[in-house]
Amino acid sequence: MKKTSLILLFTILFSAVSFxxxxxxxFTKTEHDFGTIKEEIGAxxxxxxxxxxxxxxxxxxxxxxxxxxTTPSYTREPILPGKxxxxxxxxxxxxxxxxxNKTIRVYSNVPDEVYVLTIKGNVTPKK
Numbered sequence: 845m846k847k848t849s850l851i852l853l854f855t856i857l858f859s860a861v862s863f864x865x866x867x868x869x870x871f872t873k874t875e876h877d878f879g880t881i882k883e884e885i886g887a888x889x890x891x892x893x894x895x896x897x898x899x900x901x902x903x904x905x906x907x908x909x910x911x912x913x914t915t916p917s918y919t920r921e922p923i924l925p926g927k928x929x930x931x932x933x934x935x936x937x938x939x940x941x942x943x944x945n946k947t948i949r950v951y952s953n954v955p956d957e958v959y960v961l962t963i964k965g966n967v968t969p970k971k
Contacts (some may be wrong), residue, residue: 878965
């Protein structure tokens, strides 16, 4: 009986510790407006910086763009508590004149959270 009680106590304590240690991403910005840009530029890039405000490492599992004209890249190694990570987003302006508004979804080990980043702007056509 003592052995069962002791195992139950350790299980409860371990569960409480694992639930308390949660990562948390705090972005400096979640939207970037490129303004008016020329099509002949070819591509524009911005970076979304974040800090791990939690008490366990953040692991980015994947980053998905809303279309093929937007290419994200991101910090691949775990981001320790208090440290910073970066998600870089490139938008191709070639053959895409007009306004654009694209979303980038960030999937990580933060429980029940999908972060949404946005880029927007207006591409003026080649003359």
